[in-house]
Amino acid sequence: MRETDFVSGFARGLKVIEAFGETRQRLSIAEAARLTGLDRATVRRSLLTLAELGYADYDGKFFALTPKILRLGHAYLSATPLPVLIQPHLDQLSEKAGQSASASVLDGTEIVYIARASQRRVMSINLMPGSRLPAYCASMGRVLLASLPDNEARSILARTDLRANTPNTKTDPVELVAEFRRVRELGYAIIDQELEVGLCSIAVPVENDRGQTVAAINIGAPAAHVQASEMAQRYLPMLRETQKTLRPMLR
Amino acid sequence: MRETDFVSGFARGLKVIEAFGETRQRLSIAEAARLTGLDRATVRRSLLTLAELGYADYDGKFFALTPKILRLGHAYLSATPLPVLIQPHLDQLSEKAGQSASASVLDGTEIVYIARASQRRVMSINLMPGSRLPAYCASMGRVLLASLPDNEARSILARTDLRANTPNTKTDPVELVAEFRRVRELGYAIIDQELEVGLCSIAVPVENDRGQTVAAINIGAPAAHVQASEMAQRYLPMLRETQKTLRPMLR
DNA sequence: GTTATTCTGTGCGATATATGAACAAATGTC
DNA sequence: GACATTTGTTCATATATCGCACAGAATAAC
Numbered sequence: 001m002r003e004t005d006f007v008s009g010f011a012r013g014l015k016v017i018e019a020f021g022e023t024r025q026r027l028s029i030a031e032a033a034r035l036t037g038l039d040r041a042t043v044r045r046s047l048l049t050l051a052e053l054g055y056a057d058y059d060g061k062f063f064a065l066t067p068k069i070l071r072l073g074h075a076y077l078s079a080t081p082l083p084v085l086i087q088p089h090l091d092q093l094s095e096k097a098g099q100s101a102s103a104s105v106l107d108g109t110e111i112v113y114i115a116r117a118s119q120r121r122v123m124s125i126n127l128m129p130g131s132r133l134p135a136y137c138a139s140m141g142r143v144l145l146a147s148l149p150d151n152e153a154r155s156i157l158a159r160t161d162l163r164a165n166t167p168n169t170k171t172d173p174v175e176l177v178a179e180f181r182r183v184r185e186l187g188y189a190i191i192d193q194e195l196e197v198g199l200c201s202i203a204v205p206v207e208n209d210r211g212q213t214v215a216a217i218n219i220g221a222p223a224a225h226v227q228a229s230e231m232a233q234r235y236l237p238m239l240r241e242t243q244k245t246l247r248p249m250l251r
Numbered sequence: 252m253r254e255t256d257f258v259s260g261f262a263r264g265l266k267v268i269e270a271f272g273e274t275r276q277r278l279s280i281a282e283a284a285r286l287t288g289l290d291r292a293t294v295r296r297s298l299l300t301l302a303e304l305g306y307a308d309y310d311g312k313f314f315a316l317t318p319k320i321l322r323l324g325h326a327y328l329s330a331t332p333l334p335v336l337i338q339p340h341l342d343q344l345s346e347k348a349g350q351s352a353s354a355s356v357l358d359g360t361e362i363v364y365i366a367r368a369s370q371r372r373v374m375s376i377n378l379m380p381g382s383r384l385p386a387y388c389a390s391m392g393r394v395l396l397a398s399l400p401d402n403e404a405r406s407i408l409a410r411t412d413l414r415a416n417t418p419n420t421k422t423d424p425v426e427l428v429a430e431f432r433r434v435r436e437l438g439y440a441i442i443d444q445e446l447e448v449g450l451c452s453i454a455v456p457v458e459n460d461r462g463q464t465v466a467a468i469n470i471g472a473p474a475a476h477v478q479a480s481e482m483a484q485r486y487l488p489m490l491r492e493t494q495k496t497l498r499p500m501l502r
Numbered sequence: 503g504t505t506a507t508t509c510t511g512t513g514c515g516a517t518a519t520a521t522g523a524a525c526a527a528a529t530g531t532c
Numbered sequence: 533g534a535c536a537t538t539t540g541t542t543c544a545t546a547t548a549t550c551g552c553a554c555a556g557a558a559t560a561a562c
Binding site: 005009014017020024025044046052053064068069070071073074075076077078079080083087105107114115128129131132 | 255256257258259260261262263264265268269270271272275276295296297299300301303304305306315316317318319320321322323324325326327328329330331332334338342345356358359363365366368369379380381382383
C-alpha cells in the first residue's frame with residue numbers, strides 16, 4: 001500500500017470515537033486530544049464532524065456519542081452471517097441450560113462478544129455484543145487460542161498483559177500453551193473462576209463445514225451453583241449439539 | 252461551524268462503513284462506491300485505511316468488516332450509562348416474564364436497541380443491540396414518540412415511510428398521533444401484530460429522576476401464546492416495577 | 503481579586519488528500 | 533476469440549486538512 005492510499009483524517013476520527021469507550025461518555029476537546037494523542041485542533045475537527053453527522057451531541061463544551069454510532073457496529077453484526085446465524089441457537093441453548101450462553105470471536109489478544117443470550121446475571125461485569133475480555137483467561141478465549149498454531153498463540157500471549165484476576169488465574173505462558181494443547185485434544189475448555197471469583201464456564205469451538213474454527217460458544221454458571229467438575233457433564237452435550245447444528249450452516 | 256471544521260475524509264469513511272450493513276458482508280471497491288455514491292478512488296482509500304487499521308479484511312478483491320469494528324459501537328454502549336444500567340434489569344424482567352425484554356432509544360425515525368434479554372425467539376428478524384426498527388409500528392417506538400410534543404412526533408412521521416407490514420399496521424398519521432395521546436395518558440403502548448404477524452408487545456417509558464423519557468423498555472410475546480388484550484394485565488405490573496427501579500438511578 | 507493554568511477557537515504555511523481522466527487488467531457477452 | 537463493459541490502479545494538480553503558534557475566554561489556585 002502506498003502512502004497516499006491511507007486517509008489519515010479517517011484513521012484519526014476512528015481513534016477519537018474509540019476514545020469515548022475508555023472513560024466517561026462525555027469528553028471535552030482537550031480530554032479527547034489527551035486520550036488520543038492527537039492535536040487539539042484535529043480532534044476538534046473530528047468531533048465537530050461527528051456532531052454534524054449526528055453521531056455525537058455537542059453542548060458547546062462536551063461531546064457525547066449518540067446511539068447513531070451503533071450503526072457502525074451494526075454494519076458488521078447484520079452484514080456478517082455469523083452473529084445472525086448463531087443468535088437463535090444461543091437463545092435455545094441458554095433456555096435449555098438455564099444459564100447464560102454467548103458467542104465470541106478473537107480480535108487481537110481479546111475475545112469480542114458477537115451474540116449473547118443471558119438467562120441471569122452471573123458476572124459483575126456486564127456483557128453485550130462488542131464487549132471484550134482478555135482471551136487467555138476466558139473459556140472461549142482458550143478455545144479460540146487453542147485453534148491457532150502454537151507459535152501464533154504464543155505470540156498473542158506475549159502481547160497480552162497476563163494478570164491474575166483471581167488466585168485461580170493461570171498466567172504462565174508455558175502452562176497456558178500446554179493448556180491449549182489439552183483443549184485442542186478434548187475439544188472444549190473449562191474455566192474455573194480464573195476471570196472472576198464465583199464464575200465457571202465451558203466453551204467449545206464453532207467450526208465451519210471445512211472444520212475451521214470461526215467462533216466459540218460458551219455457557220457460564222455461578223460456581224456456587226455448578227462445580228467446575230460438573231460443567232462438562234452438564235453442559236457439554238448441549239454445547240456439542242449446538243456446535244453440530246451450526247457446522248453445516250457456516251460458509 | 253466553518254467549512255474547515257469538517258473532516259470530509261472522516262465523513263466519507265463512516266459512510267463506507269455503513270454501506271456494509273445494507274447488503275452482504277463482502278464489498279468490492281466498485282460496489283462500495285455505488286452504495287455510497289462516492290468516487291471509486293476515494294472509496295478505495297477509505298477501504299484500504301480500514302484494512303490497514305484492522306477494521307476490515309481484504310483478500311485483494313473483496314473487503315469485509317472485522318469484529319474490531321464493534322469497538323466503535325462499544326465505545327457508546329460502555330461509555331453511556333443507560334445500556335449498562337438497564338441490562339441487568341432486563342435480564343431479571345425477561346426471566347420473570349418468561350419472554351424477551353428489550354430497551355431502546357429513538358434515533359431519527361427509528362428505534363435503536365441498546366440492550367436486550369432474549370428468552371426465546373419470537374420474531375423472524377433477529378434483534379441485538381444496534382438493531383433498528385421503524386418507530387411508528389413498534390411498542391417502544393410508540394412510547395418514545397408519545398413522549399415528544401405532537402408537532403415533533405408529526406414531523407418524524409412525515410419523514411417516515413409508513414408502510415403496512417401487516418393488515419394490523421396503523422399507517423394514518425392522524426390516527427397515529429391520536430394513538431400517541433392515548434399512550435401518553437395511559438403510560439404504556441401495546442402493539443398487536445403491527446410489525447409482524449404473530450407478535451405482540453407492550454412497552455413503557457424509562458424516565459430519569461426529572462421525569463424526562465430517556466428510553467423505553469418492552470416485553471414481546473407470541474400472539475399465539477398471549478392475546479394482545481392480556482398483555483397489560485400480565486406484563487404491565489412488572490414493567491412498571493422495573494420502570495420505578497430505574498428512575499432514581501438515572502442522571 | 504489577581505495570577506496562573508488550562509482550554510477553545512482561528513489564521514497560516516506546509517503537507518496531505520480528492521478528483522476525474524487515463525490506462526491496464528479482468529470480466530462478461532456474443 | 534474478439535468486442536464491449538466493468539473494475540482496479542495510477543497520475544497530475546486543484547483543493548482541503550494538519551499542526552503550530554497565538555489570542556482570548558474560562559477555570560483554577562492562591
